[in-house]
Amino acid sequence: MSTETLIEPPLQDADALIADMGGRARAAAKIMATAPTAKKAEGLRAAAAQLRGQADAILDANARDMTAGEANGLTSAMLDRLRLDAGRLGGIADAVEAIAALPDPVGAEVDRAERPNGLVLRRVRVPLGVIGIIYESRPNVTADAAALGLMSGNAVILRGGSEAVRSNRAIHAALAAGLSEAGLPAEAVQLVPTQDRAAVGALLRAQGLVDIIIPRGGKGLVARVQDEARVPVLAHLDGICHTYIDAAADPDTAVALAVNAKMRRTGICGATETILIDRAYAAPRAIVDALVAAGCEVRGDTDIAALSPHVTPASATDWDCEYLDAIVSIAAVDGVAGALAHIDAHSSRHTDAIVTEDAAAADRFLAEVDSAIVMHNASTQFADGGEFGLGAEIGIATGRLHARGPVALEGLTTYKWLVHGTGQTRP
Template sequence: MTDPAMLIAEMGRSARTAATSLAGLPTARKADGLRAAAAALRAKAPAIADANAQDMAAATERGLSGALLDRLRLDEGRIAAMAAGVEAVAGLADPVGQVIDRTTRPNGLELSRVRVPIGVIGIIYESRPNVTADAAALCVMAGNAAILRGGSEAVHSNAATHAALAQGFAAAGLPADAVQLVPTTDRAAVGAMLAADGVIDLVVPRGGKSLVARVQAEARVPVLAHLDGINHVYVDASADPAMARRIVLDAKLRRTGICGAMETLLIDRGFADAGALIVALRDAGCEVRGDDHAAALVPGLAIADAADWDTEYLDAIASVAMVDGVEQAIAHIAAHGSHHTDAIVADDPAVAERFLTAVDSAIVLWNASTQFADGGEFGLGAEIGIATGRLHARGPVALEGLTTYKWIGRGTGQVRG
C-alpha cells in the first residue's frame, strides 16, 4: 500500500495544479460544472442508494448509535436534496474577484482588497456522505481544489457520490483533480493531511468530538471547525407560551443528532408556563434533566448533575435550568456554551437585543429555533461546516468563507523616495 504521507503529497500536487486552473475560470464555467455534477448525482441515484445500503448494513452490525445512523443514511429524498444543493451553489454569487473595499492614497496610489480562493482545502469527515457533495460544490465554486477524506463507515457511499461528481465535472471540462477522494480508510491518512503544511492550505473537520479534537491538536495547517454544539434556548418571562413551546420542541427534537440541536433549556423564573413547557418537552419523548428549581415545578423530574450543563447529547435528552432573567441566562451560556448557536424567545425587544448583543456565539437567534443553524437555511446553498472561532469565518461556512483576499495596488509611477 502507498505510504499515506506520499499519497497525500501526490494528491496535493495534483490539487494545486487543479486549484490554479480553477482560480482563473469564469463563474459560468464553474456553474456549468456544478450543474453537470448535480445531473450526474440524479442519474446515479440508484447506484448511490445501493452503496449506502452496504454502509448502513455494516454500520448497523457494528452497533453505531441512532444519531450516527441517521447522519449516514441516504434515502431517495436525501440524494435528491444533495443534487439540489449542488445545483443551488451554482446559482449563488461568485465571491472570487469581488472587491471588498477600495481606497486612493494621497499620492494617487489606488489600493483594493479583492477576494481570491484559498487554494487546496482538505475536508475530513465522518458518517455524513452528503458532505462529499456539499464540500465539492462549495470548494469548486469558490475556486478551490478539494481533498476529501471520509470515514470508513461511509466508504461505499462516498465513493459512489464522488464518482458521480467526477463524471459531471469531466463532462463540463473542469480539471480532473478539482475534487479528489482519499482512496484509503487508513487513519494514518488523516495524520498525513494534518501534517501537510504547504500542501493543504486549510483543513475542515466534520464529525464527532474525538475527530475534531484530534484535528485541532495535531494540525500543522489552519483549521476551520467547531468542537461542540452545546446550544441553548432561553425563554424569557415576556415570551408567548405557544411560541416558546413550538420553538423549544423543534430546537430539541426536529433532529436530535445535528450540531444545531438545543441541548439546554433556560427558563426565566418569571415565565408563568415553565412547568407546562417542561412537561410538553418530556411528553414529546425527550428525557429531561432539571435543576432543583425545575424539579420543584415538575414532580418526578430527573435531577441534572454538573456534567449535564457541558454535554452535547445529540439525542432526545435535554437539561433544564431556571434562571433569574436575561443576565443570568447570558452568564450560564458564557460558562457552559460552545459559541455555536443560542436563541432567545421573548416579546420584549429590549431584552432580546441585550441577549443578541451579549451572547458571544457564532449564531444568535431571536424567536427562532436553533435548528436554523444551517447554510441552506441562511441562503448560502450548501455549507462546509459551522465555525465557532473568531478568525476568518464564523457560523455557516459557504462560498465567502472559502476565500481569502489579496491587496492590489494600481499606481502611476509612485515611489517611496
C-alpha cells in the same frame, strides 16, 4: 442484507499518497482559480445531474453503510446522519445546483482606496487554494464541501469517516464524472482512497500542498486535527446550543420553539441541548410536558425536577453535553442575567437563542451572548448555511478568525491587494 466487510490493502506510505494527491490538487486549483463563473456553474450542474443519474448506485452503497453501521452499534443519531433516501439524495443534488446559482465571490472587490500619491489600492477576493476536509458520518458533506470548494475556485481533498465510506465513494464518483463532463479537472475534488488513519496524519502535515484544514465531526476528531495540524484549521467544537425562555415569552411560541429546537432533528449541531427557563416565566410545566410528549428525555435541576415526575435529576456533566439525541437538560435561571451567566459558562459558542416579547431583553441577549449565531424568537435548528441563504455550508465556525458562523462561498476565499500606479516611486 448481510453485513459486508470492507477490505482495503494496507497503506504503504501515507505521506507519499497525500503528496501525490496534493500535487494534483494544487495543479487543479490553479485551473479552478481562473475558471469563469459560467464554467464552474456548468460543472456543478453536471455533477448534480450525475448524482441523480447514479441515484441507484449511491443509495445501494448507502444501504450497505447503514447495515454495517447497525452491526457496529452506531447510535440512532449517527445512523440518522448517515441515512440517505431518495428525498435526501434529491436534496443533495438540489443543493449542488443551488450553489451553482449563487454569486461567485472570486474577483469581487472588497474595498478600494486612492492614496495621496495617486496609487489606487484594491482588495479582491481570491480562492484559499487547496482545502482539506475531514469529516464523519454525513455523506452529504462529500457533495456540499465539493460544490462549495469548486464554486469558490478551490480544489478539495476529502477524507470521510469509515461509517460512510461506500456512500462517499459513490457520491464522489458522480461528482468527478460531472466535472469531467464539463471540461473541468476531476482532480479538483479528490477523496482519500483509504480509511487508514495514517492518511489523516499525513494530510494534517501537508504544508505547502494544503492551505487549510476543515474538520467536521465530534470532539475527538476536532481535537486531533487541532493538536496535529501543521496547516491552518477552521473548526467548530461541540454544538452545545441553548434556548432561553424569558419571563416575557409568549407561551405558545415558547412551547413550539422549545420542541422544534430540540426534536426536529436531534443529531444536528444546531439542535438545542439545554433549555433555560426564567424563574419568573409563568408556564414552565407546559414546556416540560410538550417535550416529554414528543419523546424527549428531560433532565432538570432541582426546580425543574419538581415540576414533573417525568424529569430525572441532571448531573453536573449534563450542562456541558452535546447529546445529539432525544435528551435535553433544563435549568431554571434568574432572568436574562442568569441565562447569560449559564451560557457563558457552558456554551460552545455555536448557537444560542432567546424567546421573549421584551425588546430590551432580546437586545441585551443578542449583544452579550458571545456565540457565532445568536437568535431571537427562532429555533436553533435554523443554524444552517442553506437556511441563511448561503446555499450549502461546509461547517459552522465558532472561532474568531477568518470566518464565523456558517461557512459557505465567501468563507472559502481570502483576498489579495491589487495596486495600480502610474509610475510612482517611493521617496
